[in-house]
Amino acid sequence: MVEKKRTETATANAEAPARSSGDAPLAKTWTTQKARVSVAKAYKMFVGGAFVRSESGRYFQVQGARGSDADPDPETVNVPRGSRKDVRDAVLVAKNALGGWEKRTAFNRGQILYRLAEVMESRRPELVQSLVRSGLAEVAAAAEVDASIDRAVFYAGFSDKYFSLLASSNPVAGPHFNFSVPESMGVIGVVAPERPSLLGLVSTVLPVVTGGNTCVAIASAADPRTAIVWSECVATSDMPGGVINVITGHAKELSPHLAKHREVIGIDAWIVDADLRRTVESEGADNVKRVKTHVPMDAEGWLDERTGQGLGWIERFLETKTVWHPVGV
Amino acid sequence: MATSLTKTGGTDIERKVEPAGLDFGRAWEYAPAPEASDHVKIDPKYGLFIGGRWVSPRSGKYFQTISPSTEQVLAEVAEANAQDVDDAVTAARDAYDKYWSKLKAADRAKYVFRISRAIQEKARELAIVESMDGGKPIKESRDVDVPLAAAHFFYHAGWADKLAYAFQGRKARPLGVAGQIIPWNFPLLMAAWKLAPALACGNTVVLKPAETTPLTALLLAKIIEEAELPPGVVNIVTGAGETGAAVASHPDVNKVAFTGSTDVGKRIQRALAGTTKRLTLELGGKAANIVFADAPLDQAVEGIINGIYFNQGHVCCAGSRLLVEESVHDVLVRKLRDRMQTLRLGDPLDKNTDVGAINSKAQLERIRELVASGEEEGAERFSAPVKLPEKGFWFPPTFFTNASQSCRIAREEIFGPVLTVMTFRTPDEAIEKANNTMYGLSAGVWTDKGSKLFMLATKLKAGVIWGNTFNKFDPSSPFGGYKESGFGREGGRQGLAAYLEVE
Numbered sequence: 001m002v003e004k005k006r007t008e009t010a011t012a013n014a015e016a017p018a019r020s021s022g023d024a025p026l027a028k029t030w031t032t033q034k035a036r037v038s039v040a041k042a043y044k045m046f047v048g049g050a051f052v053r054s055e056s057g058r059y060f061q062v063q064g065a066r067g068s069d070a071d072p073d074p075e076t077v078n079v080p081r082g083s084r085k086d087v088r089d090a091v092l093v094a095k096n097a098l099g100g101w102e103k104r105t106a107f108n109r110g111q112i113l114y115r116l117a118e119v120m121e122s123r124r125p126e127l128v129q130s131l132v133r134s135g136l137a138e139v140a141a142a143a144e145v146d147a148s149i150d151r152a153v154f155y156a157g158f159s160d161k162y163f164s165l166l167a168s169s170n171p172v173a174g175p176h177f178n179f180s181v182p183e184s185m186g187v188i189g190v191v192a193p194e195r196p197s198l199l200g201l202v203s204t205v206l207p208v209v210t211g212g213n214t215c216v217a218i219a220s221a222a223d224p225r226t227a228i229v230w231s232e233c234v235a236t237s238d239m240p241g242g243v244i245n246v247i248t249g250h251a252k253e254l255s256p257h258l259a260k261h262r263e264v265i266g267i268d269a270w271i272v273d274a275d276l277r278r279t280v281e282s283e284g285a286d287n288v289k290r291v292k293t294h295v296p297m298d299a300e301g302w303l304d305e306r307t308g309q310g311l312g313w314i315e316r317f318l319e320t321k322t323v324w325h326p327v328g329v
Numbered sequence: 330m331a332t333s334l335t336k337t338g339g340t341d342i343e344r345k346v347e348p349a350g351l352d353f354g355r356a357w358e359y360a361p362a363p364e365a366s367d368h369v370k371i372d373p374k375y376g377l378f379i380g381g382r383w384v385s386p387r388s389g390k391y392f393q394t395i396s397p398s399t400e401q402v403l404a405e406v407a408e409a410n411a412q413d414v415d416d417a418v419t420a421a422r423d424a425y426d427k428y429w430s431k432l433k434a435a436d437r438a439k440y441v442f443r444i445s446r447a448i449q450e451k452a453r454e455l456a457i458v459e460s461m462d463g464g465k466p467i468k469e470s471r472d473v474d475v476p477l478a479a480a481h482f483f484y485h486a487g488w489a490d491k492l493a494y495a496f497q498g499r500k501a502r503p504l505g506v507a508g509q510i511i512p513w514n515f516p517l518l519m520a521a522w523k524l525a526p527a528l529a530c531g532n533t534v535v536l537k538p539a540e541t542t543p544l545t546a547l548l549l550a551k552i553i554e555e556a557e558l559p560p561g562v563v564n565i566v567t568g569a570g571e572t573g574a575a576v577a578s579h580p581d582v583n584k585v586a587f588t589g590s591t592d593v594g595k596r597i598q599r600a601l602a603g604t605t606k607r608l609t610l611e612l613g614g615k616a617a618n619i620v621f622a623d624a625p626l627d628q629a630v631e632g633i634i635n636g637i638y639f640n641q642g643h644v645c646c647a648g649s650r651l652l653v654e655e656s657v658h659d660v661l662v663r664k665l666r667d668r669m670q671t672l673r674l675g676d677p678l679d680k681n682t683d684v685g686a687i688n689s690k691a692q693l694e695r696i697r698e699l700v701a702s703g704e705e706e707g708a709e710r711f712s713a714p715v716k717l718p719e720k721g722f723w724f725p726p727t728f729f730t731n732a733s734q735s736c737r738i739a740r741e742e743i744f745g746p747v748l749t750v751m752t753f754r755t756p757d758e759a760i761e762k763a764n765n766t767m768y769g770l771s772a773g774v775w776t777d778k779g780s781k782l783f784m785l786a787t788k789l790k791a792g793v794i795w796g797n798t799f800n801k802f803d804p805s806s807p808f809g810g811y812k813e814s815g816f817g818r819e820g821g822r823q824g825l826a827a828y829l830e831v832e
Contacts, residue, residue: 170821172803180807259570264341278603288813320807320823325796
């Protein structure tokens with residue numbers, strides 16, 4: 001597809017010679033072949049269940065090939081460049097959504113996550129198209145979307161299981177009833193890997209919310225569009241607003257703010273840059289944050305069910321609460 | 330009198346406060362009942378326990394450890410510097426590679442069982458030294474610290490060859506060398522909390538005890554030597570903050586476990602940024618102890634006393650904020666005052682002593698400073714009418730009423746026998762106030778109503794919730810904090826994760 005486009009451009013340029021040798025060549029091909037003028041989407045961040053621009057008014061541009069001839073997106077797309085304040089606003093929203101989300105029954109959370117899988121399945125072509133736009137081959141894009149949907153189903157089914165796997169009744173040496181249960185931590189910050197842009201985001205966000213936490217995720221800057229398309233899936237599932245928030249922008253700029261924020265109790269950061277990983281770990285110490293940083297896996301690692309999902313993914317953002325009560329008459 | 334102050338049928342509470350009835354004066358005085366300590370042997374000088382041998386410190390330096398109740402010097406203890414710590418880590422690494430990781434898990438278990446048994450055999454000696462070096466009452470060191478320390482080794486020993494059951498369907502392997510730094514409030518017990526799971530999970534250890542209370546850890550090193558553990562599996566380096574920093578920052582340490590103040594915990598967390606070291610932190614607390622009007626008030630008073638005056642309040646999970654339902658505030662405070670008349674403060678080795686010595690001069694000054702701030706901020710102070718010995722470091726059991734949530738005594742960890750009493754009107758207000766802290770280690774709830782108790786247990790943001798009880802510990806019961814009280818658990822199946830890589 002990219003090849004074809006280049007040819008077209010070359011032809012167009014040949015037909016329209018520059019007025020003088022110093023002028024820039026025509027940047028775009030302009031044809032009248034299309035049946036209608038398409039309506040391109042303004043990409044926005046997803047905060048509190050709504051699609052919003054950055055309060056800063058800033059943007060960054062993403063280049064990409066068209067997913068298909070019917071693709072309404074232009075080759076250059078403007079995406080909000082989230083700011084410190086956007087992160088802080090999102091954290092506040094996530095904090096407010098926490099009470100409602102952790103109060104829901106595990107069964108209900110599972111139903112909502114399953115609903116998300118259903119919506120992703122029905123929007124499968126759109127997700128694939130978005131990944132293709134970002135440069136993936138059709139086959140690789142399809143595999144990533146399939147794995148992402150399956151991952152949502154995996155966590156949907158886990159929401160009412162992890163509790164009994166992690167809880168315990170403890171035989172203390174005395175007349176006390178003693179048990180330990182897993183409990184959500186609070187607002188978790190996620191710095192999603194650059195690639196895979198969809199599967200990486202889904203694999204990091206879903207275990208966090210399965211455990212009853214809410215989250216603020218910084219999407220891949222390499223392909224923020226797919227994160228937003230996925231956010232549209234979240235918005236049309238029954239996920240309450242504010243449980244999953246997706247900020248677009250530069251991880252290097254935003255993740256230290258997320259790490260510093262005192263209402264964020266944990267961070268799951270998949271960052272290539274070792275200095276940035278250290279900064280996130282160091283800033284997180286300010287409120288004894290549960291900081292988990294990782295060198296991102298390769299695509300195979302994310303696709304593999306043994307390495308890309310599991311109980312441990314949920315467990316790392318859960319607290320253990322132990323309750324004692326005397327036994328007697 | 331007591332009955333007239335509690336429930337008078339239904340939920341009506343007798344609000345009238347009777348005049349003092351428990352001012353017994355000299356009637357409470359007991360004859361001294363000191364625990365004999367002539368059979369206890371403390372060496373005049375202790376070296377470092379590295380690679381299975383007692384060695385002089387490369388630093389060439391020694392420091393004194395004193396009894397906080399008499400200010401007498403008990404022994405001289407080696408001060409490990411960075412080189413000594415490096416020796417200890419090297420010894421631990423060698424022991425991990427050569428012996429501990431090659432040993433059959435069942436055999437590893439037997440070594441840990443041996444430690445538990447030897448602690449039981451030497452229990453009285455350990456209790457006496459603990460009380461001498463740390464200032465805690467002998468009845469606590471004898472009945473709580475030492476038996477629990479033995480129990481911790483016994484419990485974890487059994488896990489060594491059963492780790493595959495602990496994380497079913499997932500693989501678990503040891504981390505390597507663990508660097509562990511422990512505080513002075515439960516010197517032997519904290520050593521047990523750290524060593525037992527680390528060893529059972531197959532790690533080797535460099536342990537740094539607190540500088541004011543190194544003796545029982547050194548006696549434990551003797552036990553480990555006598556139990557014939559492979560050399561270097563456990564190394565004990567004594568010293569102060571610098572020694573601890575050297576342990577935490579040593580590049581060949583795979584895991585750091587720290588129990589102590591939130592400030593130091595944050596510094597360690599920051600220092601470990603950019604490394605692959607695993608970290609668990611058990612830090613400070615400012616626990617709410619919530620008493621509802623329907624609670625059994627006399628039992629609650631016992632729980633409050635135990636919650637804050639146990640171990641002179643040197644307890645990270647101490648119930649230092651008492652939240653009382655407004656309608657029973659006056660009655661409860663009256664009962665608390667009466668009960669405090671009966672507390673005996675004095676010689677830690679006396680078997681009748683309830684409240685011992687403050688662990689160090691520095692800690693005493695911190696307590697005094699915070700108490701002074703409470704008075705300045707307008708809270709009303711009550712201190713138990715106890716006579717403080719002339720020598721040593723002492724502070725009377727104290728509580729404040731009329732304190733606001735913004736007072737320093739209501740926000741900061743005092744780590745002493747000082748309680749701050751506040752009130753609430755509704756369960757929601759109690760939850761709000763209880764959670765209004767950066768800490769989240771523990772909380773207590775006193776009520777007669779099960780459903781109310783479990784509602785609060787769910788909503789309180791704390792790692793341990795004591796319902797109609799307080800300050801209970803057990804090796805099978807996971808302990809650890811939410812929020813700035815740290816992360817990771819100690820005890821129980823969940824606690825094993827701190828010393829294993831679980832896939």
